[in-house]
Amino acid sequence: MEAGGGGNLTGLVLTGVEVQQNGFHLGPVSLAVAPGSVGALIGPNGAGKTTLLRVIAGFGPRPAGELALDGERLNDLPPERRGIGWVPAGLGLLAHRRVEENVRYGLQLRGDPDARAKASSWILRLGLERVAREYPTRLSTGERQRTAIARALAVEPRLLLLDEPTSALDANAREELIRTLRELLAAESIPMLLVAHDAVTAVSLADRVHLLHGGRSRFDGPLAELEDRPVDRFAARFLGYENVLSAEELAAAPSGPLALRLRAASGPGGLAAPAHALIVRPSGPGVEGKLLARRARGRTVLVEIDGLRLLGQAERGSSLPPVGSGVVVEVREEELRGIPGEVGTVADAS
Amino acid sequence: MNLGARLANVTPTVLAGILSASLLALFLLPLLALAEFATPAGIWKEGGDPQFWTALDATLLASAIAVGVSLLLGVPLGYLLARKNFPGKSLVRSAVLLPVMIPHLVAGLALLLWVAPGTPVSRFASWAGVPLVYSIWAVVLVMVYVGASYTVLASELSFRRTDEETLEAARSLGATPTDAFLDVTLPTASRGILTGAVLTWARGVSEIGAFLILAYAIYPAGPYTGTVTSPISVYIYNLYGLNLRAAAAAATLLVLLALAAFLAVQLAERWGRLPWRRGEVGT
Numbered sequence: 001m002e003a004g005g006g007g008n009l010t011g012l013v014l015t016g017v018e019v020q021q022n023g024f025h026l027g028p029v030s031l032a033v034a035p036g037s038v039g040a041l042i043g044p045n046g047a048g049k050t051t052l053l054r055v056i057a058g059f060g061p062r063p064a065g066e067l068a069l070d071g072e073r074l075n076d077l078p079p080e081r082r083g084i085g086w087v088p089a090g091l092g093l094l095a096h097r098r099v100e101e102n103v104r105y106g107l108q109l110r111g112d113p114d115a116r117a118k119a120s121s122w123i124l125r126l127g128l129e130r131v132a133r134e135y136p137t138r139l140s141t142g143e144r145q146r147t148a149i150a151r152a153l154a155v156e157p158r159l160l161l162l163d164e165p166t167s168a169l170d171a172n173a174r175e176e177l178i179r180t181l182r183e184l185l186a187a188e189s190i191p192m193l194l195v196a197h198d199a200v201t202a203v204s205l206a207d208r209v210h211l212l213h214g215g216r217s218r219f220d221g222p223l224a225e226l227e228d229r230p231v232d233r234f235a236a237r238f239l240g241y242e243n244v245l246s247a248e249e250l251a252a253a254p255s256g257p258l259a260l261r262l263r264a265a266s267g268p269g270g271l272a273a274p275a276h277a278l279i280v281r282p283s284g285p286g287v288e289g290k291l292l293a294r295r296a297r298g299r300t301v302l303v304e305i306d307g308l309r310l311l312g313q314a315e316r317g318s319s320l321p322p323v324g325s326g327v328v329v330e331v332r333e334e335e336l337r338g339i340p341g342e343v344g345t346v347a348d349a350s
Numbered sequence: 351m352n353l354g355a356r357l358a359n360v361t362p363t364v365l366a367g368i369l370s371a372s373l374l375a376l377f378l379l380p381l382l383a384l385a386e387f388a389t390p391a392g393i394w395k396e397g398g399d400p401q402f403w404t405a406l407d408a409t410l411l412a413s414a415i416a417v418g419v420s421l422l423l424g425v426p427l428g429y430l431l432a433r434k435n436f437p438g439k440s441l442v443r444s445a446v447l448l449p450v451m452i453p454h455l456v457a458g459l460a461l462l463l464w465v466a467p468g469t470p471v472s473r474f475a476s477w478a479g480v481p482l483v484y485s486i487w488a489v490v491l492v493m494v495y496v497g498a499s500y501t502v503l504a505s506e507l508s509f510r511r512t513d514e515e516t517l518e519a520a521r522s523l524g525a526t527p528t529d530a531f532l533d534v535t536l537p538t539a540s541r542g543i544l545t546g547a548v549l550t551w552a553r554g555v556s557e558i559g560a561f562l563i564l565a566y567a568i569y570p571a572g573p574y575t576g577t578v579t580s581p582i583s584v585y586i587y588n589l590y591g592l593n594l595r596a597a598a599a600a601a602t603l604l605v606l607l608a609l610a611a612f613l614a615v616q617l618a619e620r621w622g623r624l625p626w627r628r629g630e631v632g633t
Contacts, residue, residue, distance in 0.1 A: 054518070058522070079518070079522050080521050080526055082522070084522055086518060088518060090515040091519070092513065092518060106523030109523060109524040151523065152519075155524060
């Protein structure tokens with residue numbers, strides 16, 4: 001999602017897009033999604049992700065800045081003339097029309113003479129043939145989601161917007177939908193911008209992520225880059241860092257050897273440490289602590305050191321003492337990530 | 351579970367059952383008394399009276415027109431109240447409630463003074479081809495006045511429940527605001543609008559107070575000189591003044607016809623998947 005200002009770029013290009021609604025200010029946001037690629041919007045609740053998607057789709061107040069799709073300025077176009085497939089979080093299916101009628105709806109509006117055949121083809125592609133004659137209320141969440149996507153794609157949009165497409169799905173249905181979206185992406189060379197509710201969706205689908213926080217852009221770039229340098233505590237938690245500590249928490253911890261090392265590694269916004277940065281073993285060199293809990297499967301353990309409760313990993317091959325016993329923890333400082341967000345400006349995402 | 355706990359579990363249901371049965375008895379027993387007094391022979395005889403059917407025809411025609419007018423004028427108002435903000439909105443809503451709140455004799459008096467023969471409204475109505483004297487239009491006017499509020503209020507409630515995301519999805523698929531209204535807003539609100547229309551119809555059919563007040567304006571030569579344009583309620587009231595048993599028979603016949611219509615709708619809902627039930631769970 002490289003920000004770009006050129007009007008000749010294909011795909012979606014946002015340049016300094018800003019919007020003010022009910023006291024909430026979003027932006028300026030600059031991002032780009034090229035045809036055939038996927039951008040993911042991430043951020044805590046209330047960050048403005050859905051607002052941004054709605055603004056791109058043509059809903060809500062008119063934004064400042066430049067919104068362009070395939071080089072065409074969108075700002076003044078009504079939603080029906082933007083050529084954007086919009087799949088809201090609640091899906092917006094027409095409850096009084098069957099699945100087949102929902103998929104056909106946009107084609108009918110365009111007076112497409114092949115509406116029926118095209119709708120049938122999309123129903124087949126999305127695996128909805130078994131439920132094509134059903135009303136949306138009779139479908140599973142996954143089937144409803146696929147109906148909404150089939151309906152949006154049937155009209156051959158120039159951009160597909162999906163608001164939290166996987167958030168209401170269980171793990172299996174989520175995997176299935178991600179697989180479907182990847183297949184569609186490979187076949188249809190259109191840009192896709194989605195709100196990713198979880199790291200799995202973002203990792204599986206997105207080429208780049210755009211992090212919003214409190215209506216402000218905090219990061220735009222490849223996910224791996226954000227993983228390596230989480231810009232705020234939300235990003236660190238979203239990306240699966242098991243230990244995310246604020247600077248205040250670290251400052252308040254008793255000044256033992258571990259707390260001092262963590263403080264040294266932390267940034268103004270705190271510290272992110274994956275479990276594998278803290279190797280826990282029964283004895284040997286390292287900082288002394290207490291084993292508080294262990295999982296039945298896997299090697300993740302909860303330890304308490306210097307008043308801090310942290311998730312670490314049991315050393316491979318070592319056998320830890322019972323819960324409540326003393327252990328030692330080796331810190332892999334190269335795995336610690338200081339969070340650059342300034343104290344007081346990065347809202348806590350928890 | 352001990353006896354006390356069982357009783358505690360059962361008692362609310364039993365109590366609710368007794369109270370419900372009392373209310374149902376209150377609903378049904380007077381009607382049974384009415385039917386008993388009317389006697390089957392009396393009902394049969396009334397069924398053969400062409401005046402009864404003329405009055406019923408007039409009622410059905412006038413109420414159908416009144417429902418049509420209420421839908422035409424009331425649904426847009428319900429939509430505006432539900433979906434738009436404008437100055438004086440709460441005053442408009444109060445005005446809609448007025449006909450429901452005021453006694454119907456008062457409504458009748460107000461209408462009488464407004465449309466009586468010789469008033470500008472009466473002259474204008476005659477000029478416009480909808481004369482209010484010796485015609486069905488005065489009956490329609492009364493029915494709209496006392497019943498249209500229900501269509502407005504039920505429409506407003508239904509339009510408030512329109513799903514924004516469905517509207518937005520439809521727009522992004524190419525629907526203009528008018529398409530979206532016709533394809534999304536109206537179908538989702540249709541059941542509520544229908545409920546409002548049924549209430550408007552029922553209110554119109556059962557109206558009597560305003561008709562009695564207006565009767566001398568509608569029928570200057572005397573209120574009961576003919577039933578060609580007088581509704582069934584006036585017809586029954588007229589009979590009540592002359593022959594109580596005949597009035598009871600006509601009333602019973604009307605109840606039986608209403609029950610038959612109600613049953614027909616119930617069966618159609620069960621068997622026929624009526625259009626306003628499309629997409630509901632279980633259909």
